[in-house]
Amino acid sequence: MKVERLAIPEVILVTPPRFSDSRGFFSETYNAQRMGDAGIDLPFVQDNQSLSRQKGVVRGLHCQLAPHAQGKLVRCTKGAIWDVAVDARTGSPTYGKWVAAELSEENWSQLWIPPGFLHGFCTLVEDSEVQYKCTALYAKDCERAVIWNSAELGIEWPIKAEEAVLSDKDVVAPEFSAAKGWFHYS
Numbered sequence: 001m002k003v004e005r006l007a008i009p010e011v012i013l014v015t016p017p018r019f020s021d022s023r024g025f026f027s028e029t030y031n032a033q034r035m036g037d038a039g040i041d042l043p044f045v046q047d048n049q050s051l052s053r054q055k056g057v058v059r060g061l062h063c064q065l066a067p068h069a070q071g072k073l074v075r076c077t078k079g080a081i082w083d084v085a086v087d088a089r090t091g092s093p094t095y096g097k098w099v100a101a102e103l104s105e106e107n108w109s110q111l112w113i114p115p116g117f118l119h120g121f122c123t124l125v126e127d128s129e130v131q132y133k134c135t136a137l138y139a140k141d142c143e144r145a146v147i148w149n150s151a152e153l154g155i156e157w158p159i160k161a162e163e164a165v166l167s168d169k170d171v172v173a174p175e176f177s178a179a180k181g182w183f184h185y186s
């Protein structure tokens with residue numbers, strides 16, 4: 001399995017091998033031992049899947065507060081996304097920095113986003129399906145969001161603001177400064 005630590009080293013890009021033959025392919029998309037060796041060693045308790053019909057759908061930037069903070073292992077099983085992680089841990093040397101990776105059914109990569117990070121993605125093609133494992137259960141009251149195109153963060157999204165397709169909730173999300181104190185670096 002290919003393992004790459006990104007510019008924020010706690011965010012890890014992994015690419016499990018795919019074994020192709022005349023029938024198609026086989027792949028171990030999650031192997032606890034190999035993921036643990038790669039540095040992804042928290043237990044997962046929930047699997048999520050979303051489908052976005054249009055190109056330019058943006059979901060995020062989202063997180064859940066403690067005690068329900070979630071680490072997420074994200075992959076794209078159909079289509080392609082630009083997946084973004086923002087360090088929201090107050091006191092972190094990379095606080096307010098972001099990293100991103102393209103995840104697609106072609107490249108078969110997965111992005112590990114630890115607890116304490118905001119997560120969001122933008123679909124690069126129609127009918128993009130995203131699946132991710134989470135280290136904590138959904139807790140509605142602990143959900144928080146930051147505006148996807150926060151001027152304070154300066155994330156380089158692959159679409160223009162007017163092309164973004166957002167949920168009602170995400171349109172009115174606050175600037176990144178609202179996230180101060182949500183998480184602490186340890």
Ligand SMILES: Cc1cn([C@H]2C[C@H](O)[C@@H](COP(=O)(O)OP(=O)(O)O[C@H]3O[C@@H](C)C(=O)[C@@H](O)[C@H]3O)O2)c(=O)[nH]c1=O
Nearest residue numbers: 048050059060061062063072119120121137138167169
């Ligand atoms: C996240 C979530 C939502 N829901 C429900 C609430 C709502 O009725 C419906 C759609 O929820 P949302 O609009 O929040 O879905 P979405 O905008 O896709 O939210 C997701 O975005 C990405 C970027 C993440 O990182 C996820 O953790 C999650 O926040 O699904 C659950 O039942 N369980 C869950 O774990």
